[in-house]
Amino acid sequence: MDKKPNYSKKILIFTLTSLVITGCASTKNVIHTEQGETIVGSCPSESRVVTSSSKHIIIEHKFQNMGLAKSTALKWCNQFPKNPSPKVEKQYCTECCQTSFQCR
8 A cells, every 4th residue: 555645744744843943033032020021132241220219229230240230239229328238139031130139
């Protein structure tokens, strides 16, 4: 008996594989914040303050620059006598990190 080639099955497998590959290739860097999601293209070379108040500061930084982010938060929190030392409240990292420090 001759087996008939099952082209529809091959086409389906090829299509699903293509969808998975393109879906993974188009993943965006997303930073989750309390206000929603922020899509970022790439991590800035320098740390930057996203937002701040007398009780907290959110800093965007490279993963390896956590020490720099902590020292920036310490300088910020030291400006307020009742809240001298920062404590990490939340951290979310993809290509970049966004760390929320609470001044305590």
